[in-house]
Amino acid sequence: MNRVLIKNAKIVNEGVIFEGDVLIENDMIVEIADSISAKFADCKIIDAEGNYLMPGAIDDQVHFREPGLTHKGDIESESRAAVAGGITTYIEQPNTVPNAVTQEILEQKYQLAAQKSYANYSFMMGATNDNLEEVLKTDPKNVAGIKIFLGSSTGNMLVDNEATLEKIFSSTSLLIAVHCEDETTIRNNLAAYKEEFGDAIPVTAHHLIRSEEACYISSSKAVALAKKTGARLHIFHLSTAKEMELFTNKIPLEEKKITAEVCVHHLWFTNDDYATKGNLIKWNPAVKTAKDRDALWAALLDDRIDVIATDHAPHTIEEKSKNYLEAPSGGPLVQHAVVALFEAFHQGKISVEKIVEKMCHNPAKIFKIEKRGFIKVGYFADLVIVNPGLPWSVKKENILAKCGWSPFEGFTFKSRITHTFVNGQLVYNAFKVKDIKAGKRLSFER
Incomplete structure (x- = not known):
């Protein structure tokens, strides 16, 4: 006992x-x-x-890189970092290698986690332009939901066929989580910056290339499609003030069919930080302006935004040290997310009760996780x-993510x-x- x-x-x-x-x-x-x-x-x-x-935090969006990308991180290393950061449960995304777009590959990830994970786990089933049959086999009792990349981000899972999207939204009762950035807008913006700078585009242009417009076009389409089909939609890592008009706080969370997430880096950094942090804060969607950050905080506190997550997505420092066009987007955050929110508590931005609501209770409610996310008798x-x-300082020697660096160093x-x-x-x-x-x-x- x-x-x-x-x-x-x-x-x-x-x-x-x-x-x-x-x-x-x-x-x-x-x-x-x-x-x-x-x-x-x-x-x-x-x-x-x-x-x-507090209840252990539930991170509804991580990329732990296993299988296929384990030089960046793996289930064992990143779940170690998570529990050190107070995250006891995570939901991992399907853009590993191979992509988790069949039930067989998805189950292989579960088998790896059963052997390696320090924290509780679930994995999202990935959607593509041509795997609807596999998507519909997903068991709602033991898989967190369906992930759709409406912006390609890292990986090759962009779903850009509108008929396919509507079919997915219409055909499943599972929660559909989406990455929203409009690829056409991004490509056009990138072409304009390449014309001006060639291959020497500065990272300070990242939020202008992956712009507010790119985010809003995509997220507004996703919201409209969810309303049309009645799908259960959850929008990941919102980053702009303009997108906040798409969400409501007029009804209780349990009644919402469209829910919203913000990530720690979009609450902490602004485009002004590119000058000192460079590619270390290059994420997709991009860190944007102080005005956007303030709007995200306001929406979080008035309950238009429901969840705080990390989008933990490690890359090696060598990869991040490349020029802007070659450096991948993403960074490690699970070890420092909870204490970063407590820093905001010390600054008077948020209460401890609200931190727990957004990092523990609400993810459990949104995903209907059994017996987790609360301090209650009969719960895990x-x-x-x-x-x-x-107080403690973030140093290389106490960073547990396999990549060995942190934007908070x-x-x-x-x-x-x-x-x-x-x-x-x-x-x-x-x-x-x-x-x-x-x-x-x-x-x-x-």
Whole structure:
């Protein structure tokens, strides 16, 4: 019997913070109370006084690069970084090599994760212009959803046939998650910059090439198609002020058929940071202006945006050191996402309760994840203790992503993840990930 008693914590759950104790037995939360006495000699006691106890964060969009791109990252390395960052559950995307666009390839990824993952996992089924039959075989009980690239991003999974798109949207009740950037607009913008700069386009042009217009054209089409077909749509990594008009806060999350996600980098960086960070903050969609960032924060806080995620997508520093046109888009974020949001809490931008709502509760609701995302009796013990006043600096030696770098390198965070539990197992404590691959495949209440 694995028993852990967490005492004197500031428990953050469903919009309130209250001081109390939580008892874990094996992989489940079995008791929550103002005070729980240790009834068993074998019970490990952790005093969390002064610290927040939150559900483990659920990251609904990561790229862990396995199979096929494991020089950048793999399930083992990136899930280690995730639990160190307080992320206990992730949903991984299909643009690995080979692309996860058949049920057989998708299942192979699940088999890899069963052996390697420190955190709980699910994988999205990828859609292409010609794999509708495979898409419709997807089991809603144990697969997170369908992923469609409406902008090619990294990989070769662009779905640009409008008849195919409408057929997918019309044919499945599964959640459809989309990457929205209009390829024609991007190609035209890129051609104009190539005419001016040749192959020496500066990275400072990235947000002008992958522009507000490119994002809005694509996301507005996706929203219109979802409304036409009644599809369940979730739009990943929104990046512009203009797109915020597409979403509503007028109805409860449980009633929304169209939901929205923002990523940490779009809440943190602006185009002004390209001058110092360069390709390290080259993402698709691009980091845009301070006005866009402010609009994303406003929409997050008034509930037009439902989820905060990372789009964790590591590349080697050698790849990122190439010129703008050759350097790939994406970067590592899972280890620093939760503490980055706590930094915003210290700055007065967001409450701890809201962080938990957007990083824990809402992903669980949107994807209908079974018994995760909340601190409740009968739920899996995916729990994180955060010390809000224990500063630490991001250095090469404490970066756990396989790529070995971070856009936050050199930054000192005020808050620190001190403990991470996955299914009741203490997998991370005091800067050390234990060799306990406690992750389980997610199941969904559908």
